[in-house]
Amino acid sequence: MARIIAEVSRTFNEYLLLPNRTRTDCSPGAVDLRTPLVRHRVGDASAIELHSPFTSAIMQAVSSPELAIALARNGGLSFVHHNQSIEEQAAAVRKVKNFKAGFVTSDTNVRPDDTLSHLVSVMHRTGHSTAAVTHDGSAAGRLLGLVTSRDFHPQRHDLDGPVSGRMTAIADLPHADCDITLSAANARLWDERLDCLPVLDDDGHLQHLVFRSDYADNKRFPNQVVDGGKRLRVGAGVNTHDYRERVPALTEAGADVLCFDSSDGYSDWQAQALTWVKKHYPEIPIGGGNVVDGEAFTFLAEAGADFVKVGVGGGSICITRDQKGIGRGQASAVLDVAAAREAFVERTGEYVPVCSDGGLVHDYHVALALAMGSDFVMMGRYFARFDQAPGAKLPTRDGFVKEYWGEGSNRARNWQRYGQGGQGLIFEEGVDGYVPYAGDLNEGLAVTIAKIKSTMVSCGSTSLREFQSSARLTLVSEQSFQESHANVTVRDTSATVA
Numbered sequence: 001m002a003r004i005i006a007e008v009s010r011t012f013n014e015y016l017l018l019p020n021r022t023r024t025d026c027s028p029g030a031v032d033l034r035t036p037l038v039r040h041r042v043g044d045a046s047a048i049e050l051h052s053p054f055t056s057a058i059m060q061a062v063s064s065p066e067l068a069i070a071l072a073r074n075g076g077l078s079f080v081h082h083n084q085s086i087e088e089q090a091a092a093v094r095k096v097k098n099f100k101a102g103f104v105t106s107d108t109n110v111r112p113d114d115t116l117s118h119l120v121s122v123m124h125r126t127g128h129s130t131a132a133v134t135h136d137g138s139a140a141g142r143l144l145g146l147v148t149s150r151d152f153h154p155q156r157h158d159l160d161g162p163v164s165g166r167m168t169a170i171a172d173l174p175h176a177d178c179d180i181t182l183s184a185a186n187a188r189l190w191d192e193r194l195d196c197l198p199v200l201d202d203d204g205h206l207q208h209l210v211f212r213s214d215y216a217d218n219k220r221f222p223n224q225v226v227d228g229g230k231r232l233r234v235g236a237g238v239n240t241h242d243y244r245e246r247v248p249a250l251t252e253a254g255a256d257v258l259c260f261d262s263s264d265g266y267s268d269w270q271a272q273a274l275t276w277v278k279k280h281y282p283e284i285p286i287g288g289g290n291v292v293d294g295e296a297f298t299f300l301a302e303a304g305a306d307f308v309k310v311g312v313g314g315g316s317i318c319i320t321r322d323q324k325g326i327g328r329g330q331a332s333a334v335l336d337v338a339a340a341r342e343a344f345v346e347r348t349g350e351y352v353p354v355c356s357d358g359g360l361v362h363d364y365h366v367a368l369a370l371a372m373g374s375d376f377v378m379m380g381r382y383f384a385r386f387d388q389a390p391g392a393k394l395p396t397r398d399g400f401v402k403e404y405w406g407e408g409s410n411r412a413r414n415w416q417r418y419g420q421g422g423q424g425l426i427f428e429e430g431v432d433g434y435v436p437y438a439g440d441l442n443e444g445l446a447v448t449i450a451k452i453k454s455t456m457v458s459c460g461s462t463s464l465r466e467f468q469s470s471a472r473l474t475l476v477s478e479q480s481f482q483e484s485h486a487n488v489t490v491r492d493t494s495a496t497v498a
Contacts, residue, residue, distance in 0.1 A: 022460050031456050036049055050077060053376035079236060090253035109134055114162070238260055292327065310374070331359070335373065356376075
């Protein structure tokens with residue numbers, strides 16, 4: 001007969017943290033959110049460390065190169081999704097690795113024989129007032145000149161005339177070689193009173209533009225996660241079907257870390273794939289998952305996983321539990337896996353980080369996941385709401401929304417993630433929907449981080465390890481859950497008073 005696990009399957013909603021004594025040295029400014037991303041010996045530093053405990057889900061609707069750049073600049077890391085061709089995924093990884101703070105890839109580009117009318121439309125589409133004039137109209141073409149909105153006036157100049165008639169030609173344009181540093185580029189901008197400095201390769205092809213307006217850009221993001229070459233770090237998802245072809249391409253593209261993405265990672269296929277990667281590409285760390293108990297964690301850790309993702313069926317767009325009846329409440333899963341992680345440390349001397357993936361509806365759920373033993377969290381719905389996510393922004397009667405669809409939905413067609421016995425989805429394990437639009441990631445994540453730091457201060461902790469070791473949790477009854485919410489008619493203060 002089936003074995004019954006006596007413990008009730010519990011969610012984050014069923015717990016609250018008890019405050020601990022807050023010391024005088026414990027303040028939000030003193031809280032350090034650094035956390036290990038990959039396996040390391042106890043006492044040694046992790047080869048990759050996050051400066052804030054956030055990763056974005058391995059999903060088409062979430063982890064675009066743009067979001068990966070924004071998240072890495074804020075101390076986290078994205079895993080570029082694998083539900084695309086190997087070439088497309090590798091190109092996305094390269095886009096993140098090639099990003100340099102302050103060095104902008106031009107997105108407003110025209111040919112010299114394009115009309116000023118065409119230039120106006122391009123500037124209107126991008127919202128930028130400086131255009132690169134290249135021989136082929138591409139961002140990497142041979143630079144012939146620059147043209148800005150100050151170089152012509154729609155009422156004074158013939159818009160049917162060519163861009164070449166109003167541009168500043170390359171012969172009269174200060175420019176730099178591609179080995180220039182950002183510090184040197186910024187110095188030239190100020191010393192030579194320039195608004196923009198083009199950076200060219202040896203053949204005169206445009207590589208980047210450096211703008212005076214971006215001078216303070218690098219200082220805005222002191223917690224960036226970068227590699228030894230000061231490039232932003234980025235991860236990539238892989239599956240257990242084409243990993244022999246995908247892993248080499250992603251490694252060559254510069255991916256810092258990989259992760260097997262599966263709705264159920266407790267399988268011989270994933271163990272075999274982990275063994276293959278560790279044998280052929282031992283230099284690149286790779287995570288495994290997803291699991292919901294300590295037994296499965298130990299299985300993947302012994303197979304070589306450098307971190308393990310926890311969560312089955314708890315995602316906001318996941319219906320695996322409805323369809324297949326498998327899964328576990330996320331709080332119970334994290335607590336069980338964290339206990340197995342500590343047992344693994346005692347037995348082997350190696351620390352394998354745990355990632356809580358799913359079940360994180362509110363910001364305080366992140367704090368609970370960390371207190372329960374997660375080293376970092378992975379979120380989809382949370383990041384899908386921001387400008388940098390790839391879903392379309394759509395207007396509704398109640399405000400803007402962003403498209404968000406699950407990898408188990410027919411829209412995603414990610415059959416490789418789900419073991420349904422065919423070369424396609426036989427039934428859906430995810431839905432296709434919308435999430436409320438939340439603006440810019442930089443601003444939204446800053447609020448969430450502020451909440452987590454405040455929670456940790458109330459719990460008397462200034463580091464995540466201290467938070468985990470000293471946190472006290474209490475179960476919540478239905479009545480105390482209701483007591484947690486405002487119990488008055490809330491005044492609407494959003495209207496502007498004339």
